[in-house]
Amino acid sequence: MQSVPHADETRGKSILHRIWYSIFRSPPLPVSELDRAQSVANNFFLHIHSAKVHERALRFKTTLGLGLMTFFTFIILVVTGILLMFYYVPTPEKAYDRMLDLRSAVFFGTFLRNMHRWSAHAMVLLALLHMMRVFLTGSHKSPREFNWVLGVFLLLLTLFMSFTGYLLPWDQLAYWAIVVGTAIAGYAPVVGDQVRFILLGDSQVGSEALLRFYVLHVAVLPTVLTLLIGWHFWRIRKDGGLARPREDLALAPAPAGTGSDNAPEDAPPEKEER
Amino acid sequence: MSQIEAPDYERLPVKPDKTYGLMCVVPTRSEAVNVQTEKQVLAWPDGLIRYVLLFLVLFMVLAVISLLFNAPLEEPANALHPPNPAKAPWYFLGLQEMVSYSAFWGGVGIPTMLVLLAIAAPYLESKPGGEGVWFHSSRSAANWIFLGIMGTLGLLTLIGTLFRGRNWDFVLPW
Ligand code: HEM
Numbered sequence: 001m002q003s004v005p006h007a008d009e010t011r012g013k014s015i016l017h018r019i020w021y022s023i024f025r026s027p028p029l030p031v032s033e034l035d036r037a038q039s040v041a042n043n044f045f046l047h048i049h050s051a052k053v054h055e056r057a058l059r060f061k062t063t064l065g066l067g068l069m070t071f072f073t074f075i076i077l078v079v080t081g082i083l084l085m086f087y088y089v090p091t092p093e094k095a096y097d098r099m100l101d102l103r104s105a106v107f108f109g110t111f112l113r114n115m116h117r118w119s120a121h122a123m124v125l126l127a128l129l130h131m132m133r134v135f136l137t138g139s140h141k142s143p144r145e146f147n148w149v150l151g152v153f154l155l156l157l158t159l160f161m162s163f164t165g166y167l168l169p170w171d172q173l174a175y176w177a178i179v180v181g182t183a184i185a186g187y188a189p190v191v192g193d194q195v196r197f198i199l200l201g202d203s204q205v206g207s208e209a210l211l212r213f214y215v216l217h218v219a220v221l222p223t224v225l226t227l228l229i230g231w232h233f234w235r236i237r238k239d240g241g242l243a244r245p246r247e248d249l250a251l252a253p254a255p256a257g258t259g260s261d262n263a264p265e266d267a268p269p270e271k272e273e274r
Numbered sequence: 275m276s277q278i279e280a281p282d283y284e285r286l287p288v289k290p291d292k293t294y295g296l297m298c299v300v301p302t303r304s305e306a307v308n309v310q311t312e313k314q315v316l317a318w319p320d321g322l323i324r325y326v327l328l329f330l331v332l333f334m335v336l337a338v339i340s341l342l343f344n345a346p347l348e349e350p351a352n353a354l355h356p357p358n359p360a361k362a363p364w365y366f367l368g369l370q371e372m373v374s375y376s377a378f379w380g381g382v383g384i385p386t387m388l389v390l391l392a393i394a395a396p397y398l399e400s401k402p403g404g405e406g407v408w409f410h411s412s413r414s415a416a417n418w419i420f421l422g423i424m425g426t427l428g429l430l431t432l433i434g435t436l437f438r439g440r441n442w443d444f445v446l447p448w
Contacts, residue, residue, distance in 0.1 A: 036318045046322075052314040053321055056406070065328050072329050076336065096350040103347075114340035122336060124365050135395070135420050138404040138413050145396035152392045159365060166363050175351035176360035184366075184373060184381035192382075204353065243406035248313065 048233050050241060057242040062137070066130035070158075071229065073123040078222065080116040088168065090214035092207050095170035120162050127158045139243035147235040150228060157225050164217040167210060178213070179205050358440050367434030368427045374442050388423070395420075 010018045020028065026039040037051035056062055087106055088098050102109035131151060134140050140148035167178045182205065186196040201208030236242065240249075315321075362370050372380025404410030409417060439445035 030318070033316060036316045040317045040322075046317070049317050049321070051317055053317055055313045055315050058315065058321055058324055061408075062406070068325060068328055069332050072332050073336075076333065092351070099347055110344060111340055114343065114345050115336060117345035118339050118343070119336055121364075132420075132424060136417055137406055137408050138410055138416075139406055140396040141399060141405055142396070142402065148396045149393050152389065156389070162365070163363060169347060170351045171346075172348040172351055172355070172357060173346055175353070176357055177362050179356075180360050180370060181362045181366055184362075184369060187373070187377040187381040189378065189382075206353075245406050246403075248406075 048230065048237065050237050054241055054244055054248065056244050056248060062242060064129075064133055066126055066133050070123060070126040070130050073119045073126060074225070074229065076119045077116060077123060080112055080119065081218065081222075083112055084116055085218060090168065090210050092170060092210060095168065095210065099169045099171070120165060124158055124162050127155050131155060137243065141243070144235075144239045144243060147232060147239060150232045150235065154225070154228055154232060157221060157228065161217065161221045161225065164213040164221065167205070167213045168217065170210065175205060178209070182209075359438060359442050361434070361438075364431065364435055368431035371430040371434035371438070374438075391423075 010021055013021075024039065025042040026035050030036045030039045040046045040049060040051045084102075087102055087109070089095060099113070102113050106112070134148065134151065140151075163178075163181060166181075167174045182196055182199055185199060186192045188195060197203060199209070199212065200206075201212050361367060369381060369385060372384060374380070376383075399413075399416050401412075404413040436447040437444055
């Protein structure tokens with residue numbers, strides 16, 4: 001298709017026109033279906049999305065917007081988290097003072113921390129609700145089994161993300177929640193104590209644990225989570241878009257009076273609650 | 275979506291198992307290819323506008339919450355003064371509640387089995403049907419099992435969050 005414009009097409013156009021097309025390859029407000037499809041397919045950030053979607057996928061009732069909202073909270077968390085990193089120091093001596101500074105000395109510091117905190121809670125909740133929506137609509141079934149498995153790992157990562165972040169303020173709430181939480185890891189037979197030691201870098205929650213949780217929280221887990229989310233989205237495309245009933249999968253019967261029925265034999269026209 | 279004449283199905287039957295190639299590009303608003311039959315809409319603008327709106331609504335809700343409620347910050351961490359009770363974050367309070375009955379089963383055994391069950395679920399439920407439909411009647415058994423597990427976890431989380439006080443004794447939150 002014509003995604004790469006011939007040099008002739010932009011010759012003689014204004015410099016703004018040429019710059020725009022050098023980046024986007026399609027008009028700013030595309031009108032034809034071709035241009036609209038290409039403005040998605042040609043865009044690095046959008047091309048993970050199919051150029052067309054089934055109208056069912058966009059109905060609110062289908063997804064309740066939950067997967068997207070989980071993703072959006074993650075974006076908000078990355079942005080606010082990076083801003084918080086400019087002020088935070090992961091040592092037992094400094095961490096708590098930095099939380100106080102955030103409140104008193106940093107412009108919008110309280111708001112920044114609140115956004116990060118409440119979005120983190122929201123992300124855990126939304127991921128759980130998204131999982132329930134997927135199951136209760138039977139969207140985990142073949143051929144989407146593996147995307148469900150990716151989802152399970154996304155949920156575990158989300159929980160671990162939130163848990164590692166919980167320690168960072170280094171107040172009583174944070175400290176004892178992590179003491180209690182990591183004690184649970186110690187209940188595993190044989191390896192329990194080793195797992196706990198690797199997690200904490202020590203036999204107790206202290207400066208080593210704070211450093212480990214910090215590195216996991218700001219570098220390791222977000223990177224893995226970003227990769228898995230990309231994989232999750234790509235699988236949606238490869239699995240043929242969002243799950244939908246069989247009668248919407250194949251081509252629907254031709255309009256009455258045309259004399260041909262194109263519904264495939266193996267899909268009896270189910271009349272189900274939609 | 276603009277109104278387009280139906281293709282002549284008599285002369286050009288649409289076969290579900292056939293693949294189609296791009297034969298030509300017509301410089302109009304839209305092409306009359308399978309518009310009626312496939313019910314597909316464009317990601318740009320139909321999808322993206324909805325996504326952006328959803329983001330704005332979510333952002334505003336979180337911003338209002340963040341303006342109204344401050345994130346908690348207690349006294350500095352002190353390893354010598356454990357609070358009673360010490361509680362994990364809310365999403366682990368179901369686990370903590372189970373741990374109070376049995377350390378191994380509550381903290382490790384049951385959670386591991388639940389994760390394995392979750393991973394196995396789509397392979398166990400292999401009979402096709404009911405995809406993309408809320409509470410499809412052919413899947414009611416699977417849905418009830420799922421809701422039973424989630425409901426139990428939710429209940430344990432609720433008990434751990436609201437009904438546990440000093441020494442993990444049962445208390446009423448009011
Ligand atoms: C970080 C967490 C997650 C993010 C950001 C995310 C994002 C998304 C998005 C945006 C969609 C598109 C449909 C929708 O909006 O509902 C989706 C679909 C899907 N998700 Fe997730 N998800 C996450 C976690 C999970 C979890 C925990 C599961 C299940 C265990 C899961 C399983 C699926 C499946 C199977 C689909 C396809 C659904 C369908 O075809 O209708 N995801 N996800």
